[in-house]
Amino acid sequence: MGAMTASSGRRVLLAAPRGYCAGVDRAVIAVEKALEQYGAPIYVRHEIVHNKYVVQTLEKKGAIFVEQTAEVPEGSIVMFSAHGVAPVVHDEAAAGKLATIDATCPLVTKVHKEAVRFANEDFDILLIGHEGHEEVIGTSGEAPDHITLVDGPDDVAKVEVRDPSKVVWLSQTTLSVDETMETVDALKEKFPQLISPPSDDICYATQNRQLAVKRMGEEADLVIVVGSRNSSNSVRLVEVAKLAGARAAYLVDFADEIEEGWLEGVTTVGVTSGASVPEVLVEQVLEWLSARGFEDVEIVKAAEESITFSLPKELRRDLRAEAAALVEQRAAAGSAAPSEK
Numbered sequence: 001m002g003a004m005t006a007s008s009g010r011r012v013l014l015a016a017p018r019g020y021c022a023g024v025d026r027a028v029i030a031v032e033k034a035l036e037q038y039g040a041p042i043y044v045r046h047e048i049v050h051n052k053y054v055v056q057t058l059e060k061k062g063a064i065f066v067e068q069t070a071e072v073p074e075g076s077i078v079m080f081s082a083h084g085v086a087p088v089v090h091d092e093a094a095a096g097k098l099a100t101i102d103a104t105c106p107l108v109t110k111v112h113k114e115a116v117r118f119a120n121e122d123f124d125i126l127l128i129g130h131e132g133h134e135e136v137i138g139t140s141g142e143a144p145d146h147i148t149l150v151d152g153p154d155d156v157a158k159v160e161v162r163d164p165s166k167v168v169w170l171s172q173t174t175l176s177v178d179e180t181m182e183t184v185d186a187l188k189e190k191f192p193q194l195i196s197p198p199s200d201d202i203c204y205a206t207q208n209r210q211l212a213v214k215r216m217g218e219e220a221d222l223v224i225v226v227g228s229r230n231s232s233n234s235v236r237l238v239e240v241a242k243l244a245g246a247r248a249a250y251l252v253d254f255a256d257e258i259e260e261g262w263l264e265g266v267t268t269v270g271v272t273s274g275a276s277v278p279e280v281l282v283e284q285v286l287e288w289l290s291a292r293g294f295e296d297v298e299i300v301k302a303a304e305e306s307i308t309f310s311l312p313k314e315l316r317r318d319l320r321a322e323a324a325a326l327v328e329q330r331a332a333a334g335s336a337a338p339s340e341k
Contacts, residue, residue, distance in 0.1 A: 011296040012289055013220055014282075015212035015272035017305045021205030023105030024049045024276045026309040027082035028058070030103045033311060034079060035062050038320050043078040045069060045085065046134055048103065049276035050231035052253050069093055075327040077101065077319050082276075083134035084108040086141020099323035101314040107173055107203045108135055112142050114197055118168050119143030123195075124161040126150050128183050129172030133232060136172055152179065156186040168195040173203040174233035174275070176240060177210055204307065205275045206233050210240045212302035213272055217244025220270035222262055225251045226281050227274030234274030246270065255284040260292075269294055 020028075027048050034042045040062025047055050047065055055065060069092040072078045077099045080089065084104040093100045104112075118125050125147045129136040140147045150159060150169075161167045169187055171180050180202060188194050200207075217223060223241035227234025234251060241249035247266075252258055263269075269289060273282050286297065 009267050010294045011268055011298060012286065012294050013216045013268060013270045013300045014286070014297050015209065015216055015270065016299050016301045017205070017208050017212065017303060018271075018273045019275070019277050019279050019282060021203065021275040022305075022307045022309050023082050023107060023203070023205075026311060027103040027105070028054060030101060030312050030315065031058050031063050031079060032061065033315050034077065034101060034319075037315065038077055041076070043072045043076055044081060045072075045078055045089065046081045046083065047230075048079065048081045050083075050228050050234075051274070051276040051278075052228045053281055054276065054278065069096060069098070072096060072098055074098070075323045077323060079103050081134065082108070084112060084138035085134075086138050088141055089138075097323070097326035097329075099314075099319040099326070101312050101319070103312055104138075105173070105203075106309050108138070110199075111139055111170055111173065111197075111201050114170055114201075115139055115142040115147065118170075119146040122146075122166065124148065124163070124167045126159060126161075126167060126169045126187060126194075127171065128152075128169060128180055129175065130232060133172060135174065135232075139170070139172075150183060150187065153183045153186045156183065156190055159187070159190065161191065164191050165193045167191050167193070168197065170197050171201040172232070173201055174206050174231075174236065175202055176236040177202055177207055178240070178243070179236075203275075205305065206236070208303040208305060209233065209237060209272060209275060212300055213237050213240045213270070214244040215302060216270035216272070216300045217241045217246040217249075220268045221247045221266040222268075223249040223270035223272070224258060224262075224285060225249065225272055225274065226253070226277050226285055227251055228253055228276070231274045231276055234277070237272060237274060241270065252285070254281065255288040258285070258288055263292060270300070 041064045074097045079101040082105045223246040225237045238249045
């Protein structure tokens with residue numbers, strides 16, 4: 001990184017990479033494409049990604065976000081969010097005669113497949129993650145009889161398994177790398193034969209964004225993380241910044257949430273954004289800081305990202321026609337029932 005500018009003594013360290021990861025980009029585009037192809041409304045089970053701005057923007061275009069599959073009218077199109085869903089949700093959609101689009105991040109799908117494989121081999125699976133998070137609920141639903149949730153190092157003491165020689169750990173993709181490995185170390189101490197997954201479950205984007213924040217935190221007096229409070233990876237970035245040495249770190253959805261008092265005595269501000277945050281929100285934060293004398297911006301680059309994911313295959317089909325056909329099948333079955341008695 002370059003030297004501090006002599007003119008103002010105030011600078012911004014801008015993390016790279018930041019913002020949208022490939023899975024989020026795919027999910028958001030999937031909603032937009034579905035609206036273009038099939039027209040509104042497109043129902044989405046849970047927030048497509050954890051970002052207030054993204055959800056509000058898609059709602060204005062005709063997306064309707066629901067908490068339960070049962071809220072979606074028969075014969076409609078429903079999309080599953082990037083966080084993934086349990087198999088029972090697919091069953092609910094089929095029972096409700098709904099056409100579905102699965103926008104689950106491929107990296108989350110990988111964890112689901114690992115859970116199914118290890119369960120089929122009769123392993124006890126220790127899933128490191130936060131209770132109640134949609135991704136954890138979805139993964140746990142793949143093998144509920146084999147999965148035990150471990151919510152951080154403090155949970156390890158109460159973990160029990162059937163056979164210590166047949167136990168494996170998996171993790172939520174959006175956790176802090178350091179905290180996850182601390183939990184893994186504690187688990188290995190208790191279960192020396194613990195098996196690690198074939199590849200790291202924590203996604204590349206989460207790791208890269210945390211690495212950039214670690215480098216920023218060493219020099220920044222203040223770190224501003226753009227992201228929503230229900231975004232696990234955004235919350236983790238605040239924690240990582242503080243652990244890296246930043247005097248203060250805050251999470252904001254929008255630039256107007258920044259408080260003037262945060263800048264008192266500050267000469268270096270670090271700025272980054274969670275993996276579900278569009279760049280426009282970061283630009284607004286930079287404009288807010290520039291208006292207060294923080295005009296010099298230096299990039300803190302931790303990694304290059306070139307990964308992209310293809311859109312859900314369902315977008316290549318006529319889902320409105322499929323949904324209508326499902327409703328017709330149910331109606332025909334209903335009208336045929338009396339004559340069969």
